[in-house]
Amino acid sequence: MKKSCCLILFALFLSPAQADKKTSARSSKPVIENEKKLELLFEEKKTKPYFKAEILAKKLGAPWGMAFLNERELIWTERKGLVKKIDILTGQITVIKALFKNLYHKGQGGLLDLALHPKFKKNKRIYFTYSFSKGKKQTTVLVRGQLKGNQIINLKKLRTAKDFYNSGIHFGSRLAFDKKGFLFMTVGDRGQKKSAQNLSSHLGKLLRLDENGKAPPDNPFIKHKKAKAEIYSYGHRNPQGLFIHPETGQIYLQEHGPRGGDEINLIEKGKNYGWPIITYGRAYIGFKIGEGTHKKGMEQPIKHWTPSIAPSGLLIYSGKKFTDWKGDFFSGALALTHLNRLKFRERQVIKEERLLSSLRLRFRDVIEGPKGFIWASVDQGMILKISPL
Numbered sequence: 001m002k003k004s005c006c007l008i009l010f011a012l013f014l015s016p017a018q019a020d021k022k023t024s025a026r027s028s029k030p031v032i033e034n035e036k037k038l039e040l041l042f043e044e045k046k047t048k049p050y051f052k053a054e055i056l057a058k059k060l061g062a063p064w065g066m067a068f069l070n071e072r073e074l075i076w077t078e079r080k081g082l083v084k085k086i087d088i089l090t091g092q093i094t095v096i097k098a099l100f101k102n103l104y105h106k107g108q109g110g111l112l113d114l115a116l117h118p119k120f121k122k123n124k125r126i127y128f129t130y131s132f133s134k135g136k137k138q139t140t141v142l143v144r145g146q147l148k149g150n151q152i153i154n155l156k157k158l159r160t161a162k163d164f165y166n167s168g169i170h171f172g173s174r175l176a177f178d179k180k181g182f183l184f185m186t187v188g189d190r191g192q193k194k195s196a197q198n199l200s201s202h203l204g205k206l207l208r209l210d211e212n213g214k215a216p217p218d219n220p221f222i223k224h225k226k227a228k229a230e231i232y233s234y235g236h237r238n239p240q241g242l243f244i245h246p247e248t249g250q251i252y253l254q255e256h257g258p259r260g261g262d263e264i265n266l267i268e269k270g271k272n273y274g275w276p277i278i279t280y281g282r283a284y285i286g287f288k289i290g291e292g293t294h295k296k297g298m299e300q301p302i303k304h305w306t307p308s309i310a311p312s313g314l315l316i317y318s319g320k321k322f323t324d325w326k327g328d329f330f331s332g333a334l335a336l337t338h339l340n341r342l343k344f345r346e347r348q349v350i351k352e353e354r355l356l357s358s359l360r361l362r363f364r365d366v367i368e369g370p371k372g373f374i375w376a377s378v379d380q381g382m383i384l385k386i387s388p389l
């Protein structure tokens with residue numbers, strides 16, 4: 001009421017021509033009253049492409065997974081169990097009410113990734129993964145809810161990764177939809193190495209699910225009596241990066257190795273990615289794990305890092321803002337605190353660059369926004385915007 005009175009008074013002070021201009025601008029596109037100027041954190045002016053990193057939001061919890069709801073609003077999870085969104089033009093942050101039952105927020109556990117349903121615009125459905133506790137044990141679960149106003153309603157558990165263990169580590173997990181509408185979900189080995197090779201367990205696997213969390217009938221182990229029907233690939237340690245290429249449909253999964261041996265894998269249906277039988281890493285106390293780096297019937301990564309960078313979110317850039325970076329892989333690095341960039345030719349890395357390493361930030365997630373800027377979240381409680389200079 002007050003606002004409209006002010007607008008009328010304001011309009012009275014304008015000449016008719018000005019008033020018209022104002023009205024037409026308002027009707028064609030909403031006017032942003034206070035477009036927020038972002039705080040500059042870093043400028044790269046030595047090696048091309050020149051770019052800058054600015055702070056979209058700070059003093060947050062640990063932002064884990066992010067997605068754009070539309071061109072203006074970015075939603076994210078925080079590990080302690082919060083969901084928030086921000087208007088990227090005004091900087092206004094809104095807490096989204098959501099209740100994640102039995103959330104285990106300790107060690108590496110907590111609220112993890114989120115993904116919007118491919119038809120989110122119509123159905124407002126959002127999927128989340130989190131660490132779920134039952135007694136003294138925990139596992140990773142998948143839930144789905146609906147965004148209504150500023151809350152998530154009808155939260156329902158769709159999938160519980162079997163089995164439960166008492167361990168604060170290796171929950172995974174990332175979510176990604178493919179073009180056909182199937183949902184891929186990574187689950188870590190929970191520190192139970194052998195589980196990654198055991199097809200009757202969901203641990204150390206990439207799962208392929210329908211929109212209701214069920215195994216589609218063409219999954220690779222659907223007819224295998226003792227195997228979990230949801231499994232798509234196995235032999236993974238702790239996959240915290242997953243990206244499905246929007247054009248080629250190729251699935252890339254990124255996982256933490258032990259000491260050394262972090263990997264990016266190009267995923268094929270039903271294949272074994274080797275953990276813990278083959279790895280380029282060693283145990284933290286130095287002894288050898290498994291049988292070496294290669295074995296028949298087990299897949300090789302397309303990239304591995306020793307020493308470990310501890311890769312988290314994964315993005316293959318396809319936007320228009322950075323033409324030099326088109327097709328490049330961006331990985332958030334936690335332990336070695338940088339944004340990792342890889343350029344591939346065929347399946348060979350021809351260039352690796354460690355961006356923003358002087359900031360010493362634990363990069364958790366990295367996504368491309370609708371306009372081609374790159375957005376990264378860091379465990380220090382910030383979300384950054386990366387744009388060309």
Ligand SMILES: [Ca+2]
Nearest residue numbers: 263273274275
């Ligand atoms: Ca492997």
